[in-house]
Amino acid sequence: MSSKSFNKRTAATFFLGTAISGSWYTATSALITGQTGEIIPVVGAIVLAGLTPLAVNALRPGDDRVSGKHYMAQRLKAFDSHAIVNIVDPEGLLEQVNDRFIELTGYTRAQLIGQPVSMLYQEEFRELATKIRATLMQGKTWQGETPMRCADGRVIQTQCTVMPLFDKKGAWAGSISARTDVTHANELLAERDTSETLYELRDDIWIVDAETHCFSYMNRVAMSRTGWHSDSYSKRTLEDLAKKSGNQTVLDACRSLATAGKTMTQFDTELFGNHFQVTIKLLPIGGTAGRFLIMLHDISDIINEERMKSEFISMVSHELRSPLTSIKGSMGLLLSRAAGELPSKARALLEISHRNADRLVLIINDILDLEKIANGRLEFNLEETDIAELLRETSAANSSLEQRHGVRIHVENNDSPMQVTTDPNRVIQVLTNLLSNAAKFSKPGERITIRAEENEDELRISVTDRGPGIPASEEHKVFQRFADLSNSNRADKGGTGLGLSVCKAIVENLGGKIGFDSREGFGTTFYFTLPKKNSQVAAEEPASLLREAS
Structure with a gap:
């Protein structure tokens, strides 16, 4: 063997050993602290540096120490507990992989050997494999972080050193790659960065064990508000919080999430003298009960x-x-x-x-x-009401709409009495708003239909027009205050932009629901339901309703 070939191989071996041991030292130093963190990185780096020459010698074609791929695979087993090793031939096909490669990726050797190494990369990273190959063919070693696709579709992150291989005549003979799985290390670093970010947020952040209800994390604002510190809050529970704040809404919400099988809830409540919008997410962890992520946004201002x-x-x-x-x-x-x-x-x-x-x-x-x-101050006077008679009364009261817009108002299905407990004046107010809108958007001569239908529990009233309909992209704005649709032309047609939001609030306070069906170019049907028996009017929290109407 010439001294020139020996020197090249020696230099390459030295470089590869340095790269692998350096990667080990960097990764373990970042993850392990204390006295153990001073010993394991150094010892591991020394072991890897010593094993590298053994592996490289196992790859020397033509050497009397190498008696075939079987013997080479045996020598590579020394790396199984430390590195993921694979060998690629000049055509870019996988020629050999070690046991740790098989263990981490889930492939079998039969699935790998003879396949292009690019199969390990996702489509968006195939270009990276091409760049690595170009670097190696120049006789240079490539180092960096690469994603590697596993048999089950998972992608693991690896710190990789790829070294070119040449035969005794200096011809390109493929490459050897030594990788370290840094997926867990990256996840821990990401968790640390996330924790640092959460710590500085102005919103209260709590993480609570879903089974024990013990706090596992509180950010700075949460600790300041509760008076609990990082060395003591892990001993506290949601039950302790309920006692301290005099409000067990959060505790009840977490219990409800766990039993109902839902993953998220949001509500407003008052804690420690402030109003909060509370968001709770149930984060499952494997087969365990998981954790509650609780976020409190102060909405007092x-x-x-x-x-x-x-x-x-x-x-x-x-x-x-x-x-x-x-x-x-x-x-x-x-x-x-x-x-x-x-x-x-x-x-x-x-x-x-x-x-x-x-x-x-x-x-x-x-x-x-x-x-x-x-503010819960709108008065409702509930009484037994015949909806059929009320529809006829509403139609007569809105006859001026027929004259002004040239439309015809027709009441259907009003022959038989339909009794319901409600506020007739408020129902007329809703119907007048719906009829006014229908008239504005109908062409002269068109018919507007009012119809009532009933079942065992509720009554449904609808107003149908044959106007331009509501654009699908703007349906979400219909019940917003001052909603102005692209085809409404409020300046010409008039209107306040408040009528439908008032209708929604009245109907819901009467215990019903309001909605619409529309087909652009063919017309719209607005409808609302009323319960037949309505013992009381449900008034919502003032602040909550204000935000909903906004």
């Missing part, structure tokens, strides 16, 4: 701002309603010729003013209704 905004809007609306009502009344008298005949131009201008005064009064009334609903 939001609630105070909403209250102040609501009070301001209510005050302004009350102050505006009286003078506007007087202005509207005066203009109505003028239009009815109470002060004599008006010039045609003056009458036209007055009609415009009267319509806009009407619109302003509607906006103010809707705002005041929303404010009353949000």
Whole structure:
């Protein structure tokens, strides 16, 4: 053997041993602390550096110490407890793998040997395999982190050193790769980074064992709020928190998640004198009960701002309603010729003013209704009501819509009485809003249909038009306050943008549900249900309803 070949091989062997032992030292130093962390990285690095020459010698073609692939595989077994080793031939096909490679990836040797090494990479990383091969063919060693696909589809991260192989004549003979599985190390580092991030968040973060209810993590804000420290909170439970805060809503929610088989819940509650939006996620871990991830977002400032905004809007609306009502009344008298005949131009201008005064009064009334609903102050007077008669009354009361928009209102299925316990005035208010919308979006001559249907428990009332329908992309905005759809053209058609949100609040407070079916270009049906027996009106939390209506 020439000294030149010997020196090249010696240098390459030295480089490979240094790379492998260095990777071991770096990974274990980051994961292991204390006295053990000072010993294991050093000892492991020394062992790997010593074993590397043995493995490289096992690859020397033509040497009298190498009697075939079987003997080479035996020598490679020395690496099984430390590194994942594979050999690739000049065509890029896997020629040999060690036992640890088989153990970690789940492949059999028969599935690997003779297959292209690129099979170990996901499609998006195939280019990386090409770059590695180009580097090796230049006689250079490649080092870096590579993902490796396992037989079951998992992807593990490996710290990899790939060294080119040449025969005695200096011809390209393939490569040998030595890898260290750093998946767990990366996960631990990611967990550490996540923990550091969570620690600095302004929201309270708790992690609780789902079986014992003991706290396993609290960030800085949570510890400050509870008065528990990192050396003591692990001894505390959700039961302790319920006693300390005087509120066991969080405890009850966690119990409910565990028994109902759900994975997430969200609600508002008050803890330690502050209002919070609480999000709880149940994170399963293998076959165990798992952990609860509990996040508390302080919404005290939001609630105070909403209250102040609501009070301001209510005050302004009350102050505006009286003078506007007087202005509207005066203009109505003028239009009815109470002060004599008006010039045609003056009458036209007055009609415009009267319509806009009407619109302003509607906006103010809707705002005041929303404010009353949000604060639980909207009055409901429940009584036995014949819905069939109520539909006929509503149709007659809205006959002006037929004249103004040239439409026809038709009531179906109103021959037989339909008794329900509800507030008839509020139901008329909802129907008037729905009829007004239907009329605005219908062409002259079109028919608007009101229909009531009943079953054993509830009654369903619907209003159907043949207008342009609601764009599918905008259906989510329909019940929002001041919703303005792309085909609504509010400036021409009028409307407050509040009517449907008021309808939703009234129907839900009456114990029913509201919804719609629409097909763009063919029309829309708005419907709502009412329970036949309604012993009381359910009033929601003011802040919660305000946020829902926003």
